[in-house]
Amino acid sequence: MYLKSLHLNRFRNYRDREVQFDAQKTIVVGNNAQGKSNLLEAVELLATLKSHRTSRDRDLVRDGDEIARVSATVKRSYGETDMAITLRKQGRRVVTRNSENLRRQMDFLGAINAVQFSSLDLDLVRGSPDTRRSWVDGLLIQLEPVYAYILQQYNNVLRQRNALLKKIRNLEENPPSRELTAQLALWDAQLAAHGSRVTRRRARVLERLAPIAQSWHQQISGETEVLEIKYAPNVARSQDDPEQVQQAFLEKIQQRRVAEQNLGTTVVGPHRDEVDLIINHTPARSYGSQGQQRTLVLALKLAELKLIEEVIGEPPLLLLDDVLAELDPNRQNQLLEAIQDRFQTIITTTHIHSFDDQWLQNSQILTVEAGEIHPFVPNI
Ligand SMILES: Nc1ncnc2c1ncn2[C@@H]1O[C@H](COP(=O)(O)OP(=O)(O)OP(=O)(O)O)[C@@H](O)[C@H]1O
Numbered sequence: 001m002y003l004k005s006l007h008l009n010r011f012r013n014y015r016d017r018e019v020q021f022d023a024q025k026t027i028v029v030g031n032n033a034q035g036k037s038n039l040l041e042a043v044e045l046l047a048t049l050k051s052h053r054t055s056r057d058r059d060l061v062r063d064g065d066e067i068a069r070v071s072a073t074v075k076r077s078y079g080e081t082d083m084a085i086t087l088r089k090q091g092r093r094v095v096t097r098n099s100e101n102l103r104r105q106m107d108f109l110g111a112i113n114a115v116q117f118s119s120l121d122l123d124l125v126r127g128s129p130d131t132r133r134s135w136v137d138g139l140l141i142q143l144e145p146v147y148a149y150i151l152q153q154y155n156n157v158l159r160q161r162n163a164l165l166k167k168i169r170n171l172e173e174n175p176p177s178r179e180l181t182a183q184l185a186l187w188d189a190q191l192a193a194h195g196s197r198v199t200r201r202r203a204r205v206l207e208r209l210a211p212i213a214q215s216w217h218q219q220i221s222g223e224t225e226v227l228e229i230k231y232a233p234n235v236a237r238s239q240d241d242p243e244q245v246q247q248a249f250l251e252k253i254q255q256r257r258v259a260e261q262n263l264g265t266t267v268v269g270p271h272r273d274e275v276d277l278i279i280n281h282t283p284a285r286s287y288g289s290q291g292q293q294r295t296l297v298l299a300l301k302l303a304e305l306k307l308i309e310e311v312i313g314e315p316p317l318l319l320l321d322d323v324l325a326e327l328d329p330n331r332q333n334q335l336l337e338a339i340q341d342r343f344q345t346i347i348t349t350t351h352i353h354s355f356d357d358q359w360l361q362n363s364q365i366l367t368v369e370a371g372e373i374h375p376f377v378p379n380i
């Protein structure tokens with residue numbers, strides 16, 4: 001796929017700017033706090049309807065304005081599509097595809113696919129389980145847009161079940177009344193039904209991703225390290241059978257009944273999943289030097305690119321936020337070779353000189369200064 005143009009209106013620190021992309025690689029140069037990451041964030045938003053930097057739309061609207069709009073034209077094998085998101089300081093967002101308002105988010109997702117790689121991604125190794133769950137979810141949303149809906153449903157059930165458990169905990173009577181017990185049983189069944197959908201999809205995507213990541217990792221580390229990616233679901237399952245998985249949920253809910261009522265919160269379900277990243281039989285978090293952890297993240301990102309390409313049938317966009325300079329020449333080359341000219345890539349940097357001539361020659365180079373974008377004019 002190819003992103004032809006991107007239009008940022010009152011988005012973050014941009015007043016009104018449109019970029020036409022005219023090469024397979026675009027390098028965006030600028031000092032700190034000028035708007036480089038904001039630009040990539042806009043593309044991420046179009047691909048996933050999420051930003052990894054904020055969950056509040058009001059942060060995305062330019063200070064002093066009420067409404068922001070991000071739009072883009074993307075070329076796919078089946079034709080061109082115009083995508084747009086309108087964000088408000090207060091109120092709901094509106095998403096459109098070819099100027100048609102869409103009621104469901106999942107009808108918007110899937111038109112633009114992107115893999116983002118920034119220095120924050122080191123948190124995939126070092127951060128809390130939550131970071132890894134969001135990462136897997138973000139990938140799933142792109143591969144199967146219906147997953148956005150599945151996850152939303154699960155989170156709704158979780159919220160309501162938590163409210164009920166809290167209510168039960170705060171009651172005087174113990175055990176709870178028959179009415180409350182019956183209500184809880186209904187939520188148990190909902191949790192099992194929706195939770196098993198989430199779990200099964202996460203298991204499947206990790207099963208596909210793991211061998212690809214492993215192979216990249218071996219290549220980048222020079223065959224010296226073996227990477228394992230293991231899904232550690234909160235509710236273990238022995239097979240990918242919906243009924244069996246739901247049954248496992250209900251059994252675990254039974255086991256943890258007292259704990260849940262004492263804590264007043266749901267402790268069973270995929271919101272407690274973990275993804276274990278293991279290098280040479282040791283958790284990568286405690287194993288790796290920074291360089292080794294970077295190798296791991298690079299392998300994960302390259303695996304995402306390849307998996308999306310495999311599933312979607314078209315290469316996704318690659319967004320590299322200030323990471324190239326952090327990679328040593330060997331890893332830079334690995335990345336370069338993996339991307340070649342197949343993936344349209346947008347790269348941000350503070351220093352144009354950190355780039356190999358090979359990159360510069362075939363790239364479109366733009367500068368960003370205080371939310372203004374211009375073609376790069378070299379100082380001669
Ligand atoms: N809603 C907003 N309205 C106006 N300005 C904003 C808004 N949100 C962020 N900014 C501004 O955008 C700038 C940050 O932009 P961005 O994160 O894209 O920087 P960057 O060029 O990637 O910098 P770095 O090299 O440090 O990563 C900051 O100056 C910040 O104040």
Ligand SMILES: [Mg+2]
Nearest residue numbers: 036037038322
């Ligand atoms: Mg930045």
